[in-house]
Amino acid sequence: MSLENTKAQMRKGILEFCILSILKDKEAYPSEIIEKLKSAKLIVVEGTLYPLLTRLKNEELLTYRWEESNAGPPRKYYALTKIGKAFLEELDATWDDLQMAVNKIVKN
Amino acid sequence: MKKTISIHLVGSNFLVEEDAYELVKNYLDRLNESLKNSLDKKEICEDVELRIAELATAYLSEKKQVVTFEEMSTIIATLGQPEDFLEDEIPNDNNKEDKTTEKIFSKKERRLFRDTENSVIAGVCSGLAAYFNIDTVVLRIIFILLGFAGGFIIPFYIIMWFIVPSARTNIDRLQMQGKPINLENLKDEFQEATNRFSKSSKKFEREISDKDSPLRQKITHISSIFTKIIGAAFLIFGSLLLIGLLTFTFVDWEVLHIEKNGFQLNFNQFCELFIVNETSAFYLWIGILISGLGVVSLLLLQGAKLIFHLQSKWIKIVKVVLFIVTFSGIGIIFLEGSQTGADFTNRGEFEQILGPDTTNVLTVEIVDRNMTNNIHNDDDFDFEGFQILENKIIQSGISIDYSLSEDSLFHVYIELSAFGKTNSIANQRSKNIKHTISLENHNLKISPNYSYSIKDKIRGQTVMLKIAIPVGKSVQFRNTIVHSEDIKDSGFINRYGDYEHFEHED
Known part of the structure; x- marks a missing residue:
């Protein structure tokens, strides 16, 4: 397993979470999401x-x-659904836990 | 100049360069292919198209209407390769890793093209070499050897030429080489193409204008090969002519060669026999030399130009000069030739009377049959009725003309004739002809040979024997009798001393 591969795997895991987070407060079209x-x-x-x-x-x-x-061409504006919002809240909590856990292990 | 193509991407139209079109089409095809098992295929493709459109729009303005190849490459690089970003999203076959590494080497992924940019003739060999991943030089050697061994390779080559498309775009070239179509390779290929093009601006221009139609490309290519063949023919012919000319200048030049008698006439002898004077002969020689060198140079120059595509105003100037030189040489030849020609314009005659004879049958005896005895040394020679001795020319063959005598006697005349510039010169030349025909005791002794000074040149000297036969009497040759009724006939004593009779029906 190469370093690049590992990095990609780590990024991929949190990518969904990040996308949902970007859309948390306001809708966005793909280019905006990409920028962020x-x-x-x-x-x-x-x-x-x-x-x-x-x-x-x-x-x-x-x-x-x-x-x-x-x-330019028409844009698709994405927004969270109710399910999405709930899902994101779950993920937020999980992320906090994970972050703490990882920090604890890595830093000590 | 590049061709542009109008494309439609979800909701908007674009003008893109031809190779940019190839690039984006290939990209979308591969995306489609990668998503063929996915239910989201339509949606994802639509999103990607939208994004391409969005990014492309950013490149365009009032002034700039066309998306270039480089811009499209950048767009596609931004989006990433479908094989890469779909890897995890779309469940695929188990061996997907194998597939990506195999890609570079797999023959299935390659397409057969003619590699016209690395071609000798039409790029068939280099295309095949790329397809089978072997060295082009090796394949060419095999082709040439097969060409010698049997002709089948030539029609094979020509068929391949017409069937296999040439690699016209960068995408084609990548597919030909079996490289995966991704940004790195495209950039390399693009860079390489730029280098290739900038090597010669001429070639660049040709490459670009070639893109109009593959058929035209083929036709121009065929014609360029023919041009090369013609160029080679020019070079070969020019070289042969040059050798001939050098032989003419420094070695004896044979004007006439007769195998049968081992007879050769070189240029000097030719001039001595025919050309009015030495000065004229010299100018004639100069004329032949100048025009010969002119033609040789023109042939060599043109051949080199056709083969190596030489283009320069100097070549044009040199060509004009060479044309002038050649034509002045030809002019000299005509000028001097016409002087000699003028010496053939007037015919002079000189008549001798051998006297009347009273006999009933005039016998003809042909003497001096064997004329080869006259050849004494190496400079002397003999051809078809001519013997050229040191200072005289011996010619053979005498015509005989019969007529009806107005009285009861035979009348025998000899008419000598020759050409000259004026009547008096022609008459003088006629008089100078020496013959040995005599009439003694009812017996006509004839030698087929007559001679004249070499200074008189060969000017159509002829000897005609005129015999008027009285009614009821005849002329007796060794094997032929000519009666007074046969006066419409004529005869000829040939160079071997044999009498030939010509019967004239009317």
Whole structure:
């Protein structure tokens, strides 16, 4: 198992959680989500996002609506569903626990 | 100049360069392929297309309407390869890891193209070499050996040429080489292509204009090969002519060669026999030399130009100069030739009377049959009725013309004739002809040979014997009798001293 592979695995695990977090307060279209993920260096290639969004939507955590754009093609604005919000809350709690656990192990 | 293609991506239209189109089409095809087992295929593809459209829009403005290949490459790099980002999302076959590594080497992934950028003729060999992953040089050697061994490889090559498409885009080239189509390889390939193109701006131009139609590409390629073949023919012909010309200049130049008698006539002898004077002969030689060298240089230059695609204004200038040189040489030849030609314009005659004879049957005896005795040394020679001795020319063959005598006597005349520039020169040449025909005691003694000075040149000298036969009398040759009724006929005593009779029906 290579380092790159391990890094990718770690990122992938938290990617869904991050996407849901980005959509926590307001809806966003993929480019905005990409920007945030990129600036956090969570994704390398954009393509990664689309299957994920589709899957989250299929699992009814996300929903979207179309909106015309004055520059370029129409945009899909994604937002959390009720289920999504609940799911995110669960994940938030889990993340806090995980973070503490990991910090405890790594730092000591 | 690049071709642009209009594409439609979910909700918007774009103009993209042809290779950019190839790139994005290939990308979307592969995405589709990777998602073929997924229920979300349509949606994911739509999202990706949307994003491509969005990113492409960012590159465009009022002034810039077309998405370039480089821009499309960047867009696709941003999105990432479907094989990479779908890896975990879409459950695939068990051996997906094998699949990615196999990709580089797998023959299935390769497509057969003609590699026209590394071609000698049409890129069939280099294309096949890339397809089977072997060295192009090795394959070419095999082809050449097969070409020598049997001809089948040539039609095979031509068929391949027409069936196999040429690798026209960078994508094609990657598929040809079996490299996976990803950004790194595309960049490498693009870089390589740029290098190849910038090597010669001429070639670059050709490559670009070639993209119009594959058929035209083939036709221009065929014609360029023909051009090369013609160029090679020019070079070969020019070289042969040069050898001939050098032989003419420094060695004896044979004007006439007759195997039967081992007879050779070189240029000097030719001039001595035909050309009016030495000065004229010299200019003639110069003329032949100049025009010969001109033609040789033109052939060699043109051959080199066709083979190596030489293009320069100097070549044009040199060609013009060579044309002028060649034509002035030909001009000299014509000028000097016409001087000699002028010496053939007037015909002169000189008639001798051998006298009347009273006999009933005039017998003809042919003497001096064997004329080869006259050859004494190496400079002397003999051809078809001519013997050239040191200072005289002996010619053989005498015509006989019959007519009806106006009285009861035989009348025998000899008509000598020759050509000259003026009548008087022609007459003089006629007079200079020496023959040995005599009439003694009802017996006509004829030698088929007559001679004249070599200074007179060969100017159509002829000897005609005219015999007027009285009614009821005849001329007796060794094997032929000519009666007074046969006056419409004629005869000829050939170089071997044999009498030939020609009957004229009317």
